[in-house]
Amino acid sequence: MRPLQRVAWLVATLGGIGRLRPAPGSWGSAAVLPAALLGPGWCLGLALLLGLLGYWASLRLLGEDAPADPSWVVVDEGAGQLLALAALPAATGGYGVLLAFLLFRLFDITxxxxxxxxxxxxxxxxxxxxxxxxxxxxxxxxxxxxAVLP
Known part of the structure; x- marks a missing residue:
């Protein structure tokens, strides 16, 4: 594998996480959960960065005609999960992070x-x-x- 292809593969799989079984998408989502400790601004910025890098890596590896999203590509789950985490207040607790994870996975799966x-x-x-x-x-x-709950 050429060096740029290798970098694209590492990005697409979030460093190989996309090869974990079962449920690689859930593993990819879980991998970015510690970013919640950085706060909402960082989560939003990282979501944008992963979104751009993920697009580049997916385009490089699969092209614009790929009919399906291979399960080993999990950078998209990482970017989406980071967007959900960006809506949490700074220094949110574990329950907030868990709720963000569950809601994102619910929308991603259904x-x-x-x-x-x-x-x-x-x-x-x-x-x-x-x-x-x-x-x-x-x-x-x-x-x-x-907005609704205290």
């Missing part, structure tokens, strides 16, 4: 509405977009809960 639409898109755009939308939906729900 693919409601716009998540399902994005999942049907081909190539790197579709690979990244469905998880970013799932993360945004989880973040929106978390923000609504924060």
């Amino acid at each position: 693919k409601p509405g716009p998540v399902g639409w994005a999942d049907r898109q081909h190539g790197a755009r579709g690979i990244m977009l469905d998880d970013l939308i799932a993360g945004a939906m989880a973040a929106l729900l978390l923000l609504l809960l924060r």
Whole structure:
């Protein structure tokens, strides 16, 4: 494997996490949970960074015509999970992080509405977009809960 292909593979698999079984997407989501300790601004910035790097890596490895999102590509789960974490208040507890994780995985697995639409898109755009939308939906729900609950 050429060096740039190797870098793309490392990005796409979050350093090999995408090869863990079972449920590589859940492992990829769980891998970024410690970022919640950095606070919402960092989570948002890291989500943007992983989103851009993930698009590049997916495009490089699979092209724009890839019909499906391979299970070993988990950078998209990492980026989406970081979006959900960005909606948590600074210094949130473990329950908040767990709720962000569960909501993101729920939207990522069940693919409601716009998540399902994005999942049907081909190539790197579709690979990244469905998880970013799932993360945004989880973040929106978390923000609504924060507004309603004390």
